[in-house]
Amino acid sequence: MPTLVDLIKGESQRSDKDKIFGPDFQTPADWSKYLEDQFGDGSEPVSALLRSAVDRDGFQALYVACWIYQPLEKGSFMIELDSPGQVRQGYDTLPDRWSSHLGERGKSAGAGFLFLKGYSELLVQIESLGSASSALFLKCEGHAAISVKHMLSFFTKKITGAGNTASKSLQAQGKDPESVVEPRAAENYSKAYEKLLKAVGLKPKDTMNTVPNVASAMWKYLAARESHTLTAYSTGGGPRDASAVANLRGVKLAECLDKLRGAATNDLGPKDKLRVAVLGAKNDLDTIQANLKTDPAGTQRVFAEVKVTPRQLDERLRDFRAALARG
Known part of the structure; x- marks a missing residue:
């Protein structure tokens, strides 16, 4: 099975990396530089970031880390938080954004986000699903909330259970059984x-x-x-x-x-x-x-969202960076 590094290097079948990733994510060196700039070289890159005052770029980096953990055509990630403290401080500085997801109170961290082509918005929410712990909800969107295209996608989701496709190249990866990219994993019901x-x-x-x-x-x-x-x-x-x-x-x-x-x-x-x-x-x-069967202990699930802990992201990011370095 091809890996994400293979996709980035253009060595997997039907790579289309130039149509999938933004200009700063075209080569292994690009990815390494981005991860170094955002996470440094510590042993707990994601955990350390979550303990700091996360800014807009930090939320974007957390989404990239989640996507490295599980590449998706479209869907949502939920990072379990021991305490929302510092994350909440950064979250509160983000502009409000309309949301139909979970608690329906969203923030936007999408300004300047050029990770996946076709997806220019990053929806951020802090959610509590009836437990003492909180989770950071991250979801890429193709358009700003107040736009004709987003409204059309919203109505499509209401009718079919899934929104419109924002990237045909990424969708093709999701449909390919030999691809590392999963087609869809979201919390909104089918x-x-x-x-x-x-x-x-x-x-x-x-x-x-x-x-x-x-x-x-x-x-x-x-x-x-x-x-x-x-x-x-x-x-x-x-x-x-x-x-x-x-x-x-x-x-x-x-x-x-x-x-x-x-x-x-x-x-x-x-x-x-x-x-x-x-x-x-x-x-x-x-x-x-x-x-x-693989969810973090004690957590609750809504539907098919990707649930992950900071430690799992730390481990995946370390392995991924090592694979990039090996070329």
Whole structure:
């Protein structure tokens, strides 16, 4: 499998690097210089930056670090924060930006951002998903919030579950199974997943429906219909009730979600709305379960966003810079 360094060097199939990356990201030397300028040469480059007063360039650098961790055609990253302290100070200096994501209170760090061609805006938010910890939400946008093109993309997302494409070259990479670039990983729900939310009485307009909340609602629905699979799971060591499900995280939640899917498929009638929705959202639920198994401990997931810790970014950045240096 080709690596990101291969893509940057133009050695991967259908590289198109000149159509994907901005002018300051065309060669390994360009990338090395940018990372040196933004992060220095310490052993904890991202962690150290997050402990400082992050400015606009710093938020942009954090997005680049996230993209190095997981290259995406489009999507959103959430960096877990032990404390939002210094990050909050820098965040508060950024200009406000309209947002339809999560808490819907955004800031813009996009001025002068020339990392990915077609994407000139960087949406920044600090979010808390019902836990003591906070997360830094970062998402590249193709256009400023108040623009015709962004509004058109927003309406497309409302209809299809995904916004318009801002980079055809990057989209081609995302569609290529041999590419290091993933096609999409975002926190906003797909249309199939929205149907699942509706089936259990949740509102898709609520952008903060976490996976534990959805699983808890599925449990209530199935328990009310006396699911035999659910009863066997509970008496065999599984959660006792919906409240217990809402407190599950990570691997335990993935296991529970798998049982809930089985119960909906096997115990409900063929036309039952939850059964139909679960089968329709198969790909989404598969992705969510896979992500839950690798999510940072104790964190909550909304949908298919990339969740990462500062330490994971530190390690990835060190490895990536070493690979760049090897040429």
